[in-house]
Amino acid sequence: MKEAILKEFNTNAFQKDLVTWFIENQRELPWRENKDPYRVWVSEIMLQQTRVDTVIPYYTNFMREFPKLEDLAYANEEQILKAWEGLGYYSRVRNLQSAVREVVENYQGQVPETRGEISQLKGVGPYTAGAILSIAFGKVEPAVDGNVMRVLSRALDIEEDIAKPKTRKIFEDALYELIPQADPSSFNQGLMELGALVCTPTSPGCLLCPVREHCRAYERGKQSQLPVKTKKKSQKIKKMNVLMVWNDQSELIIEKRPEKGLLAGLWQFPYLETSTLENEVDLVRKEVESFLETELSSFEGPIDVIDHVFSHLKWEIHVYQAKISDQMKLRQNQIWVSEKDIERYAFPVSFQKIISNQLMKG
């Protein structure tokens, strides 16, 4: 079946044209300064489902804070979450640190160079394994990401649904035949760079494409119909009343989210999930007093309304402000923080917005 896909495809010319184009047209990016496996690794984790422009400042900061693999291995959790704050998919940085620690312990600090070993590290899947192996070590290994599936679905006219997990293997199998022995790094990066800059999801720039003459979709005028990708289902909505609770010392309550699941380990203000009914301030106040098990000296809101959109979920956040005059007992995951110290903690973007709207007005 591999033979069928690549039959009458000019593999050698495709490789040469793509690699030549990449070498001459690649962007200057911070993770391309050298081939340090640790630097390549960090970049590949950050780039998972995340745009280059978004990653660049995070990567620069991360490398300044954790220049070497050991620096990350010995860092604490607050430090790594703060460095990742706002980048999303926070389990990535936990898994990365866990994996880096394993490399320190079991591989003398040297990133393993085989697919079998590197794939066992947390957070390193088939794509990331291939990317690190080819880019950092020059290994002849495929790295199939969304770009690669899009580019190859067009070049080879493959109509399999790229939203389905098993489809990735079709491209991987084809790539073992297609990838050049000479410069697998430039070839893999070239496929991705082409997908990012030319062979884009909508309105691909075929007239500028270095492999246009090899492209079956272009030849057949169907480049805009590929790749085939089914839609995913819509998100659920959760409404919540978020509480900014102040004491007499101008401190407010923040709490740490659970270590697993959504936004794991990040900090937030306490909140109540609400019904779809319209909220009446006095009603909310009673709920809050019951929830906090204390009397409030004042209560107002909503002082802010924010939507937090996830890939699979949406929060509709109403922010209320409360003041207490007596002592109150905190839950185990809660602490009092001053306005000044709050920036030491990592928050989801929605709470960053609340903080910036309410606390940094000056």
Add this chain to the structure above:
DNA sequence: AACCCGTGGAA
């Protein structure tokens, strides 16, 4: 296999 896990930018 299907679902969970963030965010911000573009169409």
Add this chain to the structure above:
DNA sequence: TTTCCAAGGGT
């Protein structure tokens, strides 16, 4: 405004 999506992996 809504939808889609971007160098995916874990479960």
